[in-house]
Amino acid sequence: MKIAYxxxxxxxxxxxxxxxxxxxxxxKYLKKRKNNVFVxxxxxxxxxxxxxxxxxxxxDFVPLSHxxxxxxxxxxxxxxxxxxxVYFIKNNELFNTKDIYGGRDLALQxxxxxxxxxxxxKEIHPDTDLINVNDWQTSLIPAYLKNNYFLDDILGNIKTVLTIHNLGYQGxxxxxKFDLTGLPDFIFNPEYAEFYGYTNYLKLGIIYSDIVNTVSKTYAxxxxxxxxxxxxxxVLRSKKDFLYGIINGIDYEEYNPLTDKRIFKPIKNYNDKIENKLKLQEKLGLKISKDVPVTSLISRLYDQxxxxxxxxxxxxxxxxDFQFVILGTGDKKYEDFFNELSKRYPKQVSSNLFFDLDLAQKIxxxxxxxxxxxxxxxxxxxQMYSMRYGTVPIVRYTGGLADTVIEFYEEGNGNGFGFYDYTSKDLLNxxxxAVFYYKKRNKEWKKLFDNCMKSNFSYETTALNYEHLYKVALELSRGGED
Ligand SMILES: Nc1ncnc2c1ncn2[C@@H]1O[C@H](COP(=O)(O)OP(=O)(O)O[C@H]2O[C@H](CO)[C@@H](O)[C@H](O)[C@H]2O)[C@@H](O)[C@H]1O
Incomplete structure (x- = not known):
């Protein structure tokens, strides 16, 4: 099976x-399982x-329909x-902004x-069996295959899986912006390409891919x-027999607390963890104290x-009495808020409003x-990176957070804390x-640390599940031919 990702x-x-x-x-993990895959x-x-x-x-290749x-x-x-x-499609005029989504015409790109x-x-890998596309930016691929190339000797046989990483962004x-694609005019109607008078690239991907999947069962x-x-x-309900949810993994080779060069000290046990914490407090200008819990947020700063x-x-x-560390960029209203907050609480709040992979690991x-x-x-x-480094997640139980974080009870094997209703009261609870356990229940906190370190989110299972999914997609086609 040859897969283009x-x-x-x-x-x-x-x-x-x-x-x-x-x-x-x-x-990488698909390849380790002997799949023939390129990106x-x-x-x-x-x-x-x-x-x-x-x-x-x-x-000097030229697009076929565009x-x-x-x-x-x-x-x-x-x-x-x-x-x-990895293959890179190069057109300097189109992909010419520092920020990869900073171009003026994202639809054209x-x-x-x-x-x-x-x-x-078609030219370089004509024996490709399946294309796994991701999010709206690559969603037109299934639409082109099903409308423009279904009779093509090579492209006509390729199956597609669309993975939705975030339904909040649809293109x-x-x-x-529909007209410039070269897709047939007659599909511009509410059943296919039209979306309340506009066009919607993700909708086209959902409709025309053979299988849709998303990145956790609960989110599916x-x-x-x-x-x-x-x-x-x-649209998704109409596709429900072809809709799956496969939880992501994290790269255990790259994110390894024993070998990660970006962190202050390898983490083998709880004492190593505390040493990383003290160094982090020092680096960020916070009060240095092992008794004050450090809580962090590394995120794109958007309403989601x-x-x-x-x-x-x-x-x-x-x-x-806890410390709060933010690393993120995004909406100005949130950047301003966190900026202000750290000015008012300089020893308790550290706002880092930029993108920094190295600092992310240290946090x-x-x-x-x-x-x-x-x-x-x-x-x-x-939440998975955190647990890998023994950091306890506090989450709202939704989507993949509900599938990866287990509420901690003293007798159980929980690895974090959470809440269901989207209210600030429940978040504060x-x-x-968590702060109570940190400050008053040292033994239980260490157990939590151990449970986090023991949680397994490696890519082996994820890759196996994708392989099954690809096989299902290929079987679908054979079913159709019989
Ligand atoms: N300022 C900064 N500096 C350094 N690193 C930063 C950073 N801001 C964010 N990051 C990093 O970016 C990544 C964010 O990944 P998430 O999965 O948490 O959310 P995102 O919403 O981007 O992804 C979407 O796609 C993924 C993948 O499927 C889904 O897990 C998720 O739910 C979905 O919303 C993490 O690796 C984080 O460390």
Whole structure:
């Protein structure tokens, strides 16, 4: 089985959020299971600036259907520590902003890229069996295959899986952004490409892919409801027999508390953890004390992440004598809030409003607790990274957070604390409970630390599940031929 894994973001080449982590890890683990897999992504400006060892393999390809007939070239590299080949679709005019989503015409970028990927596959990997596309940016690939190339000798046989990492982002554009794709006009109606007068790239992906999956079982259920469905719940329900949920893993080789060079000290036991914490407090200018719990948040700063709840209760929690560390960028209203907060509580709050992978690791390793009170969370990686470094997550039980965090009771094997209703009162209760255990129940806290360190979120199971899913997709096609 030959699989193309297509994503707009891939670690270490370009990362904005969790999608990049998955795209940089899952293909490696699929390959370890002897699958023939390659990755395709755009040659973003940030890659041109930082990676100069990529090899040109072909030039002057032109997309097959797209209105924009500009040529693109293809470069080749590898995922680190692996022999998974990554192909970069290069068109400097289109992918020319520092921020990978900073371009003026994201619809043009996405649609041009999708059609170019198919041209590339037809020419260079004609024996591809299946394409796993990710999120709205790559969602037009299934639409092109089913509408424009279904009679093509090569492309007509390829199956598709769409993975939804976040239904909150759909690629909704005005009608002209549909016209430039080169998809047939007659599909611009509410059953297919039209979405309340606009076009919606993710909707096209859901409709035309053979299988849709998302990144946890609970989220796969949730998105079929009006509350979480972002107006696509009906479309998703109509696809429910082909809708799956596979929880992400984290890359246990890269995120290894025993060998991670980015953290202050390898973590073998609880004392090592405390040493990381003291060093983190020092680095961030917080009061250095092992008795004061450090709680952190590493996140894109948007409404999805439950930041309004934090705003409402953070000062009450600071009265419990704990320290709060933020690393994130995003909405100005949240950046301003956290900035102000750290000015008012300089020894208790550290706001780091930038993107820094190195500092992220130091925070994962040096915190006692990690906050993720998300409004919705398809999977969530932060809670898993935290646990890997012995940091106790405090989460809202939704989506993948509900599938990975188990409430701690003294007798049980829980690995965190959480709450269900989206209220600041319930978040404060969960924080208070965690602080209580930290300050008053040392033995139990160490047990929690052990339970977190023992939790297993490695990619082996995730890769196995994807392999099964791909087989299901290929079987579907055979069923259709009989
Ligand atoms: N300022 C900063 N500096 C350094 N690192 C930072 C950072 N801000 C965020 N990060 C990192 O970015 C990643 C965020 O991943 P998440 O899965 O938690 O959320 P995201 O919403 O981006 O992903 C979406 O896709 C993923 C993947 O499927 C789902 O898990 C998730 O639920 C869904 O919302 C983490 O690795 C985090 O450490």
């Amino acid at each position: 297509v994503s707009f973001e891939v670690v270490p080449f370009a990362k904005v959020g969790g999608l990049a982590d998955v795209a940089g890890a899952l293909p 395709v992504m755009p040659f973003h400006k940030v890659i041109r600036d930082n990676f100069n060892n990529l090899k040109l393999i072909s030039e 209105e924009l007939k500009q040529p693109f070239s293809v470069y080749e590299g590898k995922l680190p520590e692996s022999d998974v080949v 996405s649609s041009y890229f999708c059609d170019s990927v198919l041209k590339f596959i 909704i554009f005005t009608r002209d 259920e949730e998105i079929q409801t009006a509350e979480f469905g972002y107006q696509l719940d009906g 992440k439950g930041l309004d709840l934090i705003q409402e209760i953070i000062e009450y929690s600071l009265a419990l 994962y390793a040096g915190s006692d607790m990690f906050l993720m009170p998300s409004l919705y969370e398809p999977c969530g990686l932060g 969960a924080i208070t409970k």
